[in-house]
Amino acid sequence: MSRLAGAEMQDAELLSPEELDVLREMMNIASGRAAGTLSGIVNRHILMELAQVAVLDRQGIFDFLEKEMGVIGSAVEQRFSGGLVGTSMMMMDYQSCAQLVELLGGEVFNGASQDLNEQSILYEVGNVILNSCVAMLGKQTGRRMHFALPRMYYNLRGRAIAENLISPADPNIYAIAMKSALKVGDMIFQIHILVFLLLPFDELRGIARRALNAL
């Protein structure tokens, strides 16, 4: 399994292997919900890959977003707050974006130009998939979240997202980052789901410790 950009050496320094294992398991279960939801929407079997999960500090978040999100066609971002705080993103390249719109009966666009119909399809699909994924994280941690309205991005640059995501006034922020690729077998179609839980370190560790203590 390849390492997430920005994650080099950080996992081992920040959390114990047992703590990281708990968070990976929770994120993989959330990724499974996203795949199941997408399968229901497109009425196709979704091939899941093992989600990549890493714990990142502030610089790691910037590195991750800059490297992982350099060339992205479209993305839907949905932030959440309450019991857990963070953001989730569904990202696609142009080809996958066109395939998704076609699967759902919309007209395929050319290049970066997208009409309102296509935008609304991506917006709705992103909203449903991200909600199911993040809600499963909430269920596993026993926390209730409030979801903000999704936002659409085109020609996304990762650094801009990171700057928008992290307050300069809060240097001690950490993230659990998950990258999960969902594919439809007989089509060239791939969606990446990113989920960031943005938490103070004690709270991040506390989620894992509570799960381990409950064993």
Next chain:
Amino acid sequence: MAKILIVDDSSYARTLVKRMLEKEGHEVWEASSGMDALEQLPTCQPDLVTMDLLMPGMEGLELIGHLKSMQPELKIIVITADIQDETRRELMDAGADAFLNKPVSPEVLVNAVRSLFVQE
């Protein structure tokens, strides 16, 4: 009581399942990968394997094939985050006896195990 081999790359997931099964009096063994499970099979000779689907090295479908060829009467319960019906069908066709979704509750797991051995 049954002898059960738990296969999951997550030690947290293994421990969760282990605690549920030990409470019911089952003898539990653990494997952290498909390859580890295949190596332990001749020694452990379990009545039942519970296994994850997405694991590094060898995925669940391939593992079911190996397990069934080595021990055809072996019962297999898949416990996975993949909730899709088609995945369930594929695994049941491959020889799995039950398909449970993560996170699995003690009641669901215990009932699934009981139903497999009541059938006999």
